[in-house]
Amino acid sequence: MEELSRLAVLGAGHVGPVIARLAIKAGYPVAIATSGDPEDIALITELVIPGAQPRWAADAVADAGIVVLAMPLHRFLGLDPALLNGRLVVDAMNYWPASDGVLKPFEDGTSSEIVAGQLAGSTVVKALNHIGYHELEDRARPAGAPGRRATGVAGDDPAAVAAIAGLVDRLGYDPVRLESLRAGRVLQPGGPVFGAVLALPDFERAVRDDARSLI
């Protein structure tokens, strides 16, 4: 059987545990971390993400093949980029002023491009950001199952996009590849598929019809 990458999920709030659970179900070894002591999340992890390892963020990242950022953007800005050097990073974050406060650089831009700019030593792919955490878990289906939905995977590095498309596929969604972080703008708040849980043809149509995916 193919050996799957170790996953480090940074963030144990709403969406981090869902991604961790889906990944465990798909057979990935998963570590989960907050900004603090893993002891603080040991019990809750055992209860709600059985099989996941609570770790210090640095330890979780150190032996991970894929790191998922599942923390609010304003907290990401306080993260030391060196922690993620050389890593394949999934940006599942959204700029949400109601909870992030107004963050000037994110007001007009494509948030994942800004995240990638902060993480110059990492390869960033935008994914798993545009479906609410409840639905992300409830709508996941194996490949080919009736009712399977699609989700976008955007990045500037085709090999990295392919790797994360593979992850998304195993987690339970048809991946739709977008060939740049800029094109991934369609996945962020205000874009045509943000908050939507669409079947593949509808997703592709929504993205194709949105001029921003062509930029």
Ligand SMILES: NC(=O)c1ccc[n+]([C@@H]2O[C@H](COP(=O)([O-])OP(=O)(O)OC[C@H]3O[C@@H](n4cnc5c(N)ncnc54)[C@H](OP(=O)(O)O)[C@@H]3O)[C@@H](O)[C@H]2O)c1
């Ligand atoms: N909620 C959703 O349905 C959903 C769906 C898709 C994407 N998203 C996006 O995902 C991001 C997180 O959303 P959320 O609703 O899950 O947030 P949340 O419930 O507020 O959880 C945030 C988590 O991030 C942790 N954290 C903060 N700084 C950290 C750091 N430096 N290293 C590791 N962990 C850190 C927090 O723990 P400590 O404070 O203890 O460190 C907490 O466990 C947002 O950008 C959101 O837009 C959310």
